[in-house]
Amino acid sequence: MLDRAEPSLPDPHERSHGPRPILGALLRGAALKCPACGIGSMFRRYLKVANDCAHCGEPLHHHRADDAPAYFTIAIVGHIVVGLVLAVEMAYHPPLWLHAALWLPLTVILALLLLPSVKGTIVALQWALFMHGFSPDAEEEAGLAGGDEPRPRRLDFRP
Numbered sequence: 001m002l003d004r005a006e007p008s009l010p011d012p013h014e015r016s017h018g019p020r021p022i023l024g025a026l027l028r029g030a031a032l033k034c035p036a037c038g039i040g041s042m043f044r045r046y047l048k049v050a051n052d053c054a055h056c057g058e059p060l061h062h063h064r065a066d067d068a069p070a071y072f073t074i075a076i077v078g079h080i081v082v083g084l085v086l087a088v089e090m091a092y093h094p095p096l097w098l099h100a101a102l103w104l105p106l107t108v109i110l111a112l113l114l115l116p117s118v119k120g121t122i123v124a125l126q127w128a129l130f131m132h133g134f135s136p137d138a139e140e141e142a143g144l145a146g147g148d149e150p151r152p153r154r155l156d157f158r159p
């Protein structure tokens with residue numbers, strides 16, 4: 001009774017060897033969902049990516065989004081707000097205080113609204129392209145699977 005094998009869950013690393021559709025993954029990431037299944041949530045807090053998908057178990061902690069979501073969000077929000085500022089200025093010539101009252105809150109609100117979707121899209125792109133630890137072979141190469149060999153240190157210039 002005790003040595004009976006438990007039913008095994010699907011291994012997310014097994015599935016990750018197959019092709020990953022990029023467009024579908026990007027849309028799922030933009031919707032803040034897991035790029036693999038599209039059901040589980042990618043984030044466990046506002047911008048904190050969950051370690052694993054709660055629905056399918058796909059590991060999501062391998063992402064290296066770093067500052068890219070902020071850069072892309074600045075570019076998107078900048079194009080929207082600057083276009084609106086120029087259009088309103090050309091059409092109505094409002095006073096500067098009205099410009100500030102309109103565009104400063106709009107800039108902050110747009111940035112806060114877009115940032116999670118942009119980050120979700122970047123994480124999904126990294127997942128779809130097998131970047132960083134999302135490659136099924138990455139953990140084996142880094143020695144994480146066996147755990148016997150220490151990981152090489154960065155900036156180690158010793159011979």
Ligand SMILES: [Zn+2]
Binds near residue numbers: 038054
């Ligand atoms: Zn999932």
